Amino acid sequence: PEDMKGLTVRGIAGEIITDIFAAMGASTTQLSFGEVYTGLQQGVCDGVENGLSDCIEMKFVEVAKYYTDTIQCMNGIALLVSDSLWQKLSPEQQEILREDLFEGIISFQQFEQADLALRKKLERCSADNGEKE
Helix, strand or coil: CHHHCCCEEECCCCHHHHHHHHHCCCEEECCCHHHHHHHHHHCCCCEECCCHHHHHHCCHHHCCCCCCCCCCCCCCCCCCCCHHHHHHCCHHHHHHHHHHHHHHHHHHHHHHHHHHHHHHHHHHHHHHCCCCC
């Protein structure tokens, strides 16, 4: 957090995000998503709180000096069903839930693989720009 002091980060509106960055010594600003690239370029904000895919697709990596993966938002899958409810379901319904959950796990694994590929792409972009973090 020491290197966050005095920086301005474009974050989504909300008290939690503002509090997170304030705890690190940074302030937040509100910019529309379409203004972020120019905001980074002109120094209106020093950073942006966004997913990795947005940073690459919107070319924020061209104008942002650094990238920090704060891992403040985690993705996950959970299906919780009480035993009493589960027992009320027909075997067919139980199987449908099992199949859908399995498909969800596969989709999540594909998302994680795509995210890893984006991280590698970001590392290449940083290396191309002379930045090695």
